[in-house]
Amino acid sequence: MNTVDAYLDEMFNGLADTGSNGRRTLAETEDHLRAAVADGIARGLPEERAEREAVARFGPPGAVTGPVRRAEQSARLVAAGTRLRGQLPNALSGAWLLAGLWLVLLGASYGVGGLGLAVVHRAHPRPPCVSCSDAGQIVHERGVAAGVFLALGLLLLAVRWLAVRQTRFAPAPRSWPMVAAAAFVLIAAANVIGWPELADGLLAERGSGVEQDFVTAGVALGSAIPLAVWGLVRRRRRQP
Amino acid sequence: MDLRGHLDVLLLGTLDQIGPAHGYALIIGLREQSDGAFDLPEGSVYPALHRLERGGFVASEWSTDAPRRRRIYRLTSQGREALSTKRAEWRIFAAGMQSVIGRRAMEGLA
Numbered sequence: 001m002n003t004v005d006a007y008l009d010e011m012f013n014g015l016a017d018t019g020s021n022g023r024r025t026l027a028e029t030e031d032h033l034r035a036a037v038a039d040g041i042a043r044g045l046p047e048e049r050a051e052r053e054a055v056a057r058f059g060p061p062g063a064v065t066g067p068v069r070r071a072e073q074s075a076r077l078v079a080a081g082t083r084l085r086g087q088l089p090n091a092l093s094g095a096w097l098l099a100g101l102w103l104v105l106l107g108a109s110y111g112v113g114g115l116g117l118a119v120v121h122r123a124h125p126r127p128p129c130v131s132c133s134d135a136g137q138i139v140h141e142r143g144v145a146a147g148v149f150l151a152l153g154l155l156l157l158a159v160r161w162l163a164v165r166q167t168r169f170a171p172a173p174r175s176w177p178m179v180a181a182a183a184f185v186l187i188a189a190a191n192v193i194g195w196p197e198l199a200d201g202l203l204a205e206r207g208s209g210v211e212q213d214f215v216t217a218g219v220a221l222g223s224a225i226p227l228a229v230w231g232l233v234r235r236r237r238r239q240p
Numbered sequence: 241m242d243l244r245g246h247l248d249v250l251l252l253g254t255l256d257q258i259g260p261a262h263g264y265a266l267i268i269g270l271r272e273q274s275d276g277a278f279d280l281p282e283g284s285v286y287p288a289l290h291r292l293e294r295g296g297f298v299a300s301e302w303s304t305d306a307p308r309r310r311r312i313y314r315l316t317s318q319g320r321e322a323l324s325t326k327r328a329e330w331r332i333f334a335a336g337m338q339s340v341i342g343r344r345a346m347e348g349l350a
Binding site: 025031064 | 284
């Protein structure tokens, strides 16, 4: 193998995974070296010496491949950033929707929990748990929590709906029902395996009872199933 | 001579002088115009040309006139403007250097 071909092989290895920029650089390098060798031969140099001189003047392959690799990496970073910037409004929109749904879910679960406690208390009037003595107060607190969470959730959803409709705010990503279903399954799991303080807030400390966590988990799971089905149907519709 | 930081403007200037050219012709032109003072590693010219093209200062296309495919570079209007700005800056810089260093050098000679 002659000097120029060996040099081009080394450069080819250094330009691996640099795409069209790498191919272009390699083509330009080959053209440059062949022209330089032809000039050397025209000046009366033997071919082997003309090749050695052309390669020496061109410089080490790393001096060319390094900048090409760095340029390719920055181009990829810029492209990834552009993609991310394009998807960010949709992700924000989806997160907004999810937050509204979560609050509605919490409100619904406190409503169900409070209603259940009221029915049980009416049928069997006794303290609902060891540390709680006033079931009526707990029912009242759950009712208040249900109202607050439902109102906040519905407000969030309504404002988002208006924003999407009036200001053309980005719609949620198409995959959001599946993401919401997964989030609700996680919420259900967290409530069952011990996340009562975070999930229930102050109400857990004030004696809303462990059964409220199971009610929340049940409502979350019950919401996750239709969301997942909806997501699957949307995905199937998209496929040709 | 260390050309770091000056290569881009030298390439723009050479392209302006010799007109559209491929990389090898640009290097020969740069060497001849500088009377051999700017004898840089030739491979370093290509990343610089690609960088200038990404910045919109030069444009290029493959030429099929030669036996081998060659990438021909030419100045864009943005490149011409940048070169004009750099020339103005250089004149101010060179005049300042001349008044400080050049005068002392002349005094040393006298």
